[in-house]
Amino acid sequence: MKQQFKVNKTYEEINEKIRKGEAVVVTAEEMIEIVEELGVVKAAEEVDVVTTGTFGAMCSSGAFLNVGHTKPRMKMEEIYLNGIPAYGGIAAVDLYIGATALPENDPRNEVYPGKFEYGGAHVIEELIAGEDIELEAYAYGTDCYPRREIKKLINIKTINDAILCSPRNAYQNYNVAVNKSSRTIYTYMGTLKPNLGNATYSSAGQLSPLLNDPFFETIGIGTRIFLGGGIGYVAFHGTQHSPFGIKRSKKGQPTGGSGTLMVVGDMKQMSTDFVKAASILGYGVSMFVGIGIPIPILNERIAYYTSVRDDEIFAPVIDYSVDYPSGNAKPIKYVSYGELRRGFIEIDGKKVQTSPLSSYYKAREIANILKEWIKNGEFEISKPAETLPAPEPDVKIEYDERKE
Secondary structure, three states, X not given: OOOOOOOOOOHHHHHHHHHHOOOOEEEHHHHHHHHXXXXXXXXXXXXXXXXXXXXXXXXXXXXXXXXXXXOOOOOOOEEEEOOEEEEOOOOOOEEEEEOOOOOOOOOOOOOOOOOOOOOHHHHHHHHHOOOOEEEEEEOOOOOOOOOOEXXXXXXXXXXXXXXXXXXXEOOOOOOEEEOOOOOOEEEOOEEEOOOOOOEEEOOOHHHOHHHOOOOOOOOEEOOEEEEOOEEEEEEEEOOOOOOOOOOEOOOOOEOOOXXXXXXXXXXXXXXXXXXXXXXXXXXXXXXXXXXXOEEEOOOHHHHHHOOOOHHHOEEEEEEOXXXXXXXXXXXXXXXXXXXXXXXXXXXXXXXXXXXXXXXHHHHHHHHHHHHHHHHOOOOOOOOOOEEOOOOOOOOOOOOOOOOO
16 A cells, blocks of 8 residues: 655655755755654655765776777777777777776786776776876778777867766665684775774765665656766666665665666766775775765655664675675674764674775765755756666654654
8 A cells, every 4th residue: 555645745846946946955964853853744844855975986887988980980899098908899989998997917916915006997087087098999990990000199078978887886785894814805895904803884874875765766767966076867777786685774774785876977077076096905996986866855754764874774794704705795793884983893792993995075075065056956856767676665654743
């Protein structure tokens, strides 16, 4: 049976208020206190949009480029950008460069731990910065595309298109990584000291986009978002999107990875403040991407979701020395983001220092920028063409009878 709400708004009603400069827009941090003060119904009546943000390493990222036709024309096959291989099996001058791509002469982990000083993410960041990139390409030649090789400089202003297109970004939740072995290990979750010497995590918790809409009731195909400093869109659910059959908190937040997004956006709008290459010791190259998503408060259930606190969101602690690499990643325990952000957690009776791989500071900055865009009428809310795969919401809203 469809749940009946005390508050009901539409996307068009909210957008009309945005156009008139009358919309009430707050960040997810601010919404926590508003719901605490007013109760969930009055908060839903008062607030129109809640903004979210995240800024973390997102390995499954990359960019489509169209570098423009040459004279004579060329059907590029083997392609390098500043020595980084790009995929050319698309069309004549289209290519895809992945964030984690490495040059052929990189020693990888032959010299352990590898430094991975330059890769695809660095090329993407440099393109966004407006720097020149050396394009080197080879082809077998055809009657209509006779040219067989080229080497020239390109930049974001001289190429036709530069589209960030990432298959898997904005993980809904993620692991807390520890190392129970007796040696230091190097992972995509950073350097992990032996014998539970530290713990790392990667989420903005209460500010994170998908934790504020845990069943994807407002986020779906076509949702307009903040992406890398510009405007982007949710193109589809991301790879490894798996929101079913997972344990959830009382406000619906999953206690594991769960949902992901495939996102696209025009790199010519973006800023290196929100797209940063990263060299991860002993692992490889990754890319930090800033994403912010507006949550329209259509009813009090969505207001209830967006009131979630770090102490109410839990993540699994996983041993990355044996359990994760073996494919048997059984949680040692679950800890809240409140505990993680306080700097220590307890595992097997031991006090373990924690550190984030994502930036809460940048997540807050993104949420506030998006808030100002909406308040200034520069960014409207888009209704998804289709929602993402998700289980039916089974959250019981906690009404405060004294306030409602």
